[in-house]
Amino acid sequence: MTPVRLAIVGCGAVSAEYHLPAVAASDAVELVAVVDPVQERAETLAAEYGATVIETDHARLAGGVEAAIVAVPNRLHAPVAEDLAAAGIHVLVEKPLARTTAECDRIAAAAAQAGVVVAVGHDFRHFPVARLAHTLLTEGLLGDVLEVDLRQSTGGNWPYASAYVFSREESGGGVLIDFGVHLLDLLGWWLGPLTVRGYRDDAAGGVETECELMLETGGGAPVSFQLTRLRPMRDTVVVRCARGSLEIGIFEPEVLRLTLPDGAIMAGGAEDREFSAAPMRTVFQRQLRDFAAAVRQGTSPLVPLEEGRRAVELVERAYAVREPLRRPWDWPEILAVTGEAR
Numbered sequence: 001m002t003p004v005r006l007a008i009v010g011c012g013a014v015s016a017e018y019h020l021p022a023v024a025a026s027d028a029v030e031l032v033a034v035v036d037p038v039q040e041r042a043e044t045l046a047a048e049y050g051a052t053v054i055e056t057d058h059a060r061l062a063g064g065v066e067a068a069i070v071a072v073p074n075r076l077h078a079p080v081a082e083d084l085a086a087a088g089i090h091v092l093v094e095k096p097l098a099r100t101t102a103e104c105d106r107i108a109a110a111a112a113q114a115g116v117v118v119a120v121g122h123d124f125r126h127f128p129v130a131r132l133a134h135t136l137l138t139e140g141l142l143g144d145v146l147e148v149d150l151r152q153s154t155g156g157n158w159p160y161a162s163a164y165v166f167s168r169e170e171s172g173g174g175v176l177i178d179f180g181v182h183l184l185d186l187l188g189w190w191l192g193p194l195t196v197r198g199y200r201d202d203a204a205g206g207v208e209t210e211c212e213l214m215l216e217t218g219g220g221a222p223v224s225f226q227l228t229r230l231r232p233m234r235d236t237v238v239v240r241c242a243r244g245s246l247e248i249g250i251f252e253p254e255v256l257r258l259t260l261p262d263g264a265i266m267a268g269g270a271e272d273r274e275f276s277a278a279p280m281r282t283v284f285q286r287q288l289r290d291f292a293a294a295v296r297q298g299t300s301p302l303v304p305l306e307e308g309r310r311a312v313e314l315v316e317r318a319y320a321v322r323e324p325l326r327r328p329w330d331w332p333e334i335l336a337v338t339g340e341a342r
Contacts, residue, residue: 003030004090004292009058009080010071011036011045014094019069020049022284028292032065062087067117067295070094074171078103085110085118092291092301094121096181097308099172100316104309111305119291119301120308122185126283126290127250128270130186136246137190142258143242145191148215148223151233154179166207174207177315180227185303185311186250187225187237193218193310199318200325210325213318251279 006029008015023031033053036042046054053064058080061068067090070081078098081091085107097120098104111118124130136142154175165171165178188194194215201208209230215223226233236249249255257267275282287302294301 001028001292001296003028004295005030005032005064005066007031007033007035007053007058007061007065007068007089008045008051008071009035009061009068009084010073010076010094011038011041012071012073015069015071016045018280018284019071019288020045021281022288024049025281025285026288026292028289029067033061035061059083059087061089065089067091067291069121071121074099074177075169078106081107081118082110085114085116088114088116090117090291090295092119092121092287093308095123095185095308096172096177096312096315097305098312099177101309101313104305104312108305108309117291117294117301118305118308119294120185120303120305121287122182122303122308122311123283123287124182124186124250125189125302126286127279128272128275129248129254129256130189130250132256132270133246133248133250134190137239142239142244142246144219145217145221145239145241147221147240148187148191148217148237149240150183150187150223150225150227150237152179152183152227152235153231153233154227154229168203168207171207173315173319174201174203174211175209175227175229176201176211176213176318177312180211180213180225181311181315183225183227183237184314185307187215187223188307188310188314190239191217191221191223194223194314196314196317196321197222198323199321200323202325202327203322204324208325211318212325215314 023029031049031051034042034046034051035055035058037056039056042054068084070091070093072080077093081093084091197216198214201211210228213225236247236255239246245259247257254269256269259265290302
């Protein structure tokens with residue numbers, strides 16, 4: 001396969017830590033350009049990874065590359081991806097695809113008009129346990145899904161290059177759209193269409209750090225979804241089915257535990273030597289290979305635009321029915337009633 005001539009748009013942490021190392025190790029793509037409004041940042045990464053073109057404006061890529069990875073702040077996903085698609089450039093857009101479904105639809109319209117591929121960076125689908133769980137659940141090997149319970153913590157140690165995640169305007173929200181959108185994508189991939197039944201968070205006019213989301217599967221099974229940046233949780237999904245319960249932890253911890261109706265337990269992982277040797281490098285290389293194949297062969301990427309939109313729609317619907325997540329230490333009732341602390 002002839003390498004795809006590629007640009008990286010956005011030189012923040014995810015590009016420096018994951019996308020560019022994956023590009024450097026891949027024979028499916030050829031890095032041509034790096035783009036960032038901070039020229040020094042683009043120059044540093046271009047020198048490290050051998051890009052010959054350095055730009056501060058993605059509009060200058062037209063005619064010079066075939067594809068681009070869009071790794072800019074959430075507010076810019078739609079305008080940048082729309083511009084690139086309209087210029088005939090295939091795009092892999094970091095998660096979330098956009099802040100709203102309306103923004104997703106703008107990308108979709110530009111891509112349809114130009115006939116280009118749009119893939120979405122929900123890289124969790126490339127984790128071995130996630131793939132095995134997908135097979136077990138979509139093939140119906142455990143019978144009908146009866147109940148789902150997801151509890152996930154996510155620390156604040158990511159080396160962000162800017163403070164955009166603390167702005168609702170820049171990011172679109174807090175922990176739900178920043179990290180929870182990954183989990184919503186997995187749930188949709190494993191379980192099919194989901195409906196929002198209720199949502200609470202601690203945003204209080206800002207961006208949320210904790211949330212509780214109540215969903216329902218197409219078959220009527222309740223899905224409880226708890227997400228936090230503030231405290232440890234078990235970091236797994238438990239799917240209770242007619243023929244047994246499956247506990248899934250795709251990474252940190254890596255868990256695949258099947259409990260049968262008689263109480264017997266089978267526990268382990270998904271054997272994958274390449275992943276075990278270098279987990280994140282492997283995940284991003286596989287994502288890149290999948291994107292390049294979609295560009296060259298005209299196939300659908302593992303995470304196509306419409307499925308990236310599906311995850312954004314769930315976030316959007318949750319925010320639309322937001323209620324306060326009240327805890328005794330955060331929300332004394334006197335403050336809620338009078339607006340005054342006493």
